[in-house]
Structures are given as structure tokens and as C-alpha cells.
Amino acid sequence: MKIAVFPKTCAIAGRPVMAAFIKSLQGEDFVICENHERPEADIVVMWSWLLGMYGRDAIYNHYKNTKTKFLILEVGALARNHSWKIAIGGINRDADFANSSVDDKRLSLFNLHTRPWRNNGKYIIVCGQNERSLAWDQGTTSDWAQSMFKWIRRYTEMPIWFRPHPRFPVSIKESKSNNVRISTPKKIGKIDEVDFDSALKHAYAVVNYNSNPAIESVLAGVPVFVGESSLCWSVGNEIGTNLNTPATPDRTEWLKQISYTEWFTKEIGNGIPWKRLKQNLIDG
16 A cells, blocks of 8 residues: 655644654555655545645645545644544545544543533524635535525524634625624634634524534534535534424434544554554555
8 A cells, every 4th residue: 555645735833743644654655745746656645625725736636536545634623723633535524534433432532522402592603614625515605605694594584693714704795684794703823723612602503514613513512504524414404404493413422423533643643543544445
């Protein structure tokens, strides 16, 4: 199994994580590549499903129509800027996290627990995403947002808060007549670390196609409306369905599975996620 690793596809902040993953590959048939190199490989390791930066486009476009599989590292949601998603073929529900058979041992590492499902609130949050991500297939964010507003208004006149992605602002006008306001994420620390908890405090529901805010919402007990590729699909509601009767399913099994989608840097360096993913690559 030949592995090509592209460490320069990540920003400086992600390089210790990539270095830890490279450490876990000791003993494997791998090569560390410059972004312009294109070796034959069974697996390409790169940072993020977000194109448009750090040479990811050219690498992805070269290998996407081959039998090569992508192993993606990406910032996580459970301990943001401290834990990292690692999966084969993406970062969402259609990816392989090697988490089909799990236990509850990792819940304490993240201090993971769920708050009771909420059945009231003052507004609905619609979360935008970055259009440059391969996880996004919904056209322009602005058009998608407008379609979400129309769907919401079929069921309720509750205020709508639209939160653009912190790295992908969009031009959506606030509308007093339609009770839509822009809720710009406020950074509280490192890149992309924003205060979402305060927005969730009085939210009735969250609409999020398939990114991290849905995970944070489910943990907080706020019902979510998501796309089928969301990691919250099994504990959420389908976008377009009745907003007035959101499902509030049991989250016990989901919580265990989500804890095996993200890893701390030390765990990555010790080879724990690679060992699990490697077995799936061999089996499948």
C-alpha cells in the first residue's frame, strides 16, 4: 500500500497534526511530497476537503479519477483546535471514519454529554458553509439560504438568524419584513474558533447542511435540520420537513460514534486512528 503525504496542504497551525500523522506511518511504504509532485499512490494524505488554497485543487484534480483514495485531516468540532477529524474519502457521513464498531471509552476524553432536547426557543439559526468545500454541493450559499428562508416561512414566523461561515461571508440583506437578521460569528480565539454557544442559548432549531455546527447543536439539545451527508443525519431532521414537529431521537449510540471521528494530536502520533483506518483499507 503506497502512501503519498502532502504536509504543505495545511496552514502552519495544522502542521503539528500532520507531523503526528506522519509519525504514525513509520514502517509503512510512504513518501512525503511537495505539492507539485504526483507519485503513484494507493492513498493520498492531505489536509481538508476545502479547496482553493495550499495547492489542494491541483492535487485533488490529479488523483480524483484514479483508484487512489484520499485520507483527509480536518479541524474537529468536539474540542475545536485540539481535536481533529481523520477519515477516508471526506469529512462527513459519506466518509469512512472506521467507527462502525465503537464503545463509550472516548466520551470522557472529550467530556461528552448531551443536554435534554429543547422544545422551545426564540429564533431559528441558519448556518452558512464554505462553498469551496467538496462537502458542499448546494450551489451558492446565498441561493441556498434564501431557499431555507422560504421553507421556514411555510411553517413559522419565528425570527431567523443567518450565520455565515467565518471564512466565507455572503451578501444576504437583513429583512425586517421577513424577520431575518445576520448573526456574524464572533471569534473568541484561534482561526475559526467562534462563539456559537451563546447563539444556541435561545435557539428553537438549527439548519445546517452538513458541517460542524450541527454537531454542536445536537450536543446542546437543539433540534437540527440537516442534509443526508451530515454526521447528524441519524439524530436530526431532514431539511424541508415540518419545523413544528422536530424529531428528538435517542443520542446514545450517535454520541459514541461521533467520539471516534476525532482524535487528539498525541493519539494521532501514537498511531491509534491510523491503525483503525488501515484495517478498513485492507478489508475494503
